[in-house]
Amino acid sequence: MVKGTHSMGKKSGKKNMIYCRRCGKRTLNTSNRACSSCGFGRTKRMRSYSWMKARK
Secondary structure, eight states, X not given: OOOSHHHHHTTTTOOSEEOOTTTOSSOEXXXXXXXXXXXXXXXXXXXXXXXXXXXX
């Protein structure tokens, strides 16, 4: 029933996001082994969408 310091101490040492080898951002998910930023592990191409590009 304690939701303070005791339960927070048990969360240390766990990682679910690590640094991506391709883009260098901390967006590589360890459980599904894919980068949410560049798509590394999911596709050979860099992840990009038309809505990401700036309008001119």
